[in-house]
Amino acid sequence: MKPAGQRRNAKRLWRKRRSSINGVGLFASLPIRAGTPIIEFKGRIIPWEEGAIMLLRGANHVIRFDARHDMDARPQWSPAGHVNHGCYPNCAIKKKRGGLWLISIRSIEQGEELLIDYDFELGEEFELCRCGHPRCRGLILRRKDWPKLRRLMSKVL
Numbered sequence: 001m002k003p004a005g006q007r008r009n010a011k012r013l014w015r016k017r018r019s020s021i022n023g024v025g026l027f028a029s030l031p032i033r034a035g036t037p038i039i040e041f042k043g044r045i046i047p048w049e050e051g052a053i054m055l056l057r058g059a060n061h062v063i064r065f066d067a068r069h070d071m072d073a074r075p076q077w078s079p080a081g082h083v084n085h086g087c088y089p090n091c092a093i094k095k096k097r098g099g100l101w102l103i104s105i106r107s108i109e110q111g112e113e114l115l116i117d118y119d120f121e122l123g124e125e126f127e128l129c130r131c132g133h134p135r136c137r138g139l140i141l142r143r144k145d146w147p148k149l150r151r152l153m154s155k156v157l
Contacts, residue, residue: 086115
């Protein structure tokens with residue numbers, strides 16, 4: 001049986017619309033319970049080396065698929081590619097039934113933007129965050145790399 005967001009007669013749990021974060025985003029079209037599969041990411045499975053090169057060139061739609069592969073999940077492959085970064089996300093990407101799914105990690109209200117933590121590593125092409133959360137980290141960078149960044153910055157400044 002397909003997840004609720006993908007059943008033939010089920011209402012779609014998301015809709016694409018303008019976002020203040022990055023131009024376009026996905027938003028909850030209905031209230032969503034925690035743990036609900038929302039949409040499957042589609043795309044090309046590529047060697048991790050190709051994914052690393054894409055990230056260095058500024059791509060932000062590369063998702064780790066397994067230990068040796070990434071997924072090129074650009075929006076041209078699937079609307080899931082429009083999910084934006086948020087420092088305090090309401091969704092995560094989980095492997096399910098051989099694919100990558102956007103799964104809610106808490107209850108989400110109708111109209112709320114669906115957000116994941118991009119979790120960029122220090123050394124990747126990370127960028128300024130525009131999520132707008134009151135406790136925004138300022139950069140799209142995984143939490144565990146902040147101490148290392150502070151040490152590097154203290155040597156430069």
